[in-house]
Amino acid sequence: MLQQTQVSVVLPYWSAFLARFPDVAALARASLDEVLAGWRGLGYYARARNLHRAARGMMERHGGRLPDDVAALRALPGFGRYTVGAVASIAFGRAVPLVDGNVARVLARLFGIEGSSGDVAREKQLWALAGTLVEGERPGDWNQALMELGATVCRPEQPTCLLCPVRARCVALASGRVADIPARKAPPRRLALHLALAAARRGDAVLLVRRDGTGLFGGLWELPGVECAPGSELEALRARWPEVGPAPRPLGRVERTLTHRALTLDVFAVEGLEPPEGARWVTAAEASTLGISAAMQAVLRHVLEDRSPSGGRQWKSSRSPRSRR
DNA sequence: AACGCGTGGTT
DNA sequence: TAACCAAGCGT
Numbered sequence: 566m567l568q569q570t571q572v573s574v575v576l577p578y579w580s581a582f583l584a585r586f587p588d589v590a591a592l593a594r595a596s597l598d599e600v601l602a603g604w605r606g607l608g609y610y611a612r613a614r615n616l617h618r619a620a621r622g623m624m625e626r627h628g629g630r631l632p633d634d635v636a637a638l639r640a641l642p643g644f645g646r647y648t649v650g651a652v653a654s655i656a657f658g659r660a661v662p663l664v665d666g667n668v669a670r671v672l673a674r675l676f677g678i679e680g681s682s683g684d685v686a687r688e689k690q691l692w693a694l695a696g697t698l699v700e701g702e703r704p705g706d707w708n709q710a711l712m713e714l715g716a717t718v719c720r721p722e723q724p725t726c727l728l729c730p731v732r733a734r735c736v737a738l739a740s741g742r743v744a745d746i747p748a749r750k751a752p753p754r755r756l757a758l759h760l761a762l763a764a765a766r767r768g769d770a771v772l773l774v775r776r777d778g779t780g781l782f783g784g785l786w787e788l789p790g791v792e793c794a795p796g797s798e799l800e801a802l803r804a805r806w807p808e809v810g811p812a813p814r815p816l817g818r819v820e821r822t823l824t825h826r827a828l829t830l831d832v833f834a835v836e837g838l839e840p841p842e843g844a845r846w847v848t849a850a851e852a853s854t855l856g857i858s859a860a861m862q863a864v865l866r867h868v869l870e871d872r873s874p875s876g877g878r879q880w881k882s883s884r885s886p887r888s889r890r
Numbered sequence: 891a892a893c894g895c896g897t898g899g900t901t
Numbered sequence: 902t903a904a905c906c907a908a909g910c911g912t
Contacts, residue, residue: 567908574898574907608896611910645910665908685891712908721906722901752904753893779911781895823896824906859897 592620601856615643655705662695667715677736681748761798762788764868765838770846785856798831809835817880821860
């Protein structure tokens with residue numbers, strides 16, 4: 566959960582997740598849907614898919630426990646170099662380094678390492694430095710202290726250098742370049758993704774389909790939909806599902822901004838839709854047991870509340886700046 | 891090896 | 902408020 570997600574954000578999810586899956590065996594026994602439902606709202610759902618597979622791997626190969634072995638840890642899905650370092654040092658007391666966003670920034674400033682995130686030569690230097698520094702009696706505490714220093718003192722913006730315990734030996738501070746290290750990276754292009762969604766109702770239920778296992782929102786449930794050019798939602802829907810007839814009723818729009826996508830979801834009430842392969846009729850209660858993205862949850866809130874068959878007003882849900890570049 | 895992958899807090 | 906970024910990983 567902590568991969569690319571702030572600790573304070575994770576905390577409540579962590580409590581709820583552990584209440585539901587108290588140990589590795591419970592997690593391994595659970596279905597993917599249950600795990601993705603428990604991951605709701607955390608994003609980067611590949612982490613949940615990987616964690617689920619890792620739990621099963623631990624049951625099969627390591628007696629239901631995390632292996633105290635760097636190579637065996639690294640072989641588990643979702644265990645990259647950082648996570649292996651965290652588990653090996655914190656859980657097992659091994660002198661294994663870790664470099665996360667915080668540690669990278671701390672070491673880059675402290676030792677004057679140039680370059681920006683993703684620079685291969687820079688990453689190599691940082692990991693080498695971290696490996697040198699982690700030697701000691703309590704490597705887990707050391708690694709956590711390094712991360713904590715980055716999170717609380719050596720922050721990206723407005724670092725509190727006056728309070729820094731290592732300010733006397735900081736290369737960036739001595740050269741007045743704290744604000745320039747690490748160098749800023751160009752922001753990613755945010756591409757527009759336009760989807761036309763079909764809301765087929767049957768009583769209190771709505772028809773959902775499951776996305777493919779990888780890629781955007783992999784393994785999550787959603788309204789049947791088609792990608793389309795802005796403005797061509799209706800014709801895209803009818804091209805994909807001719808049986809829905811000439812005039813699906815527009816229900817509303819949800820807009821969400823992801824790191825690299827500007828999502829626009831246009832929702833239409835349809836009649837007579839032939840359920841696609843693997844589709845399920847799902848009530849609000851059943852939907853709460855499935856993995857569903859935050860954007861699609863916003864859609865479903867509106868769709869499932871719209872009880873009048875002839876329809877009320879169109880709704881719009883926006884939560885984000887629109888487009889960039 | 892560069893890129894795709896979510897969401898929410900902070901400023 | 903629009904931008905930035907967070908206990909990274911897989912391909």
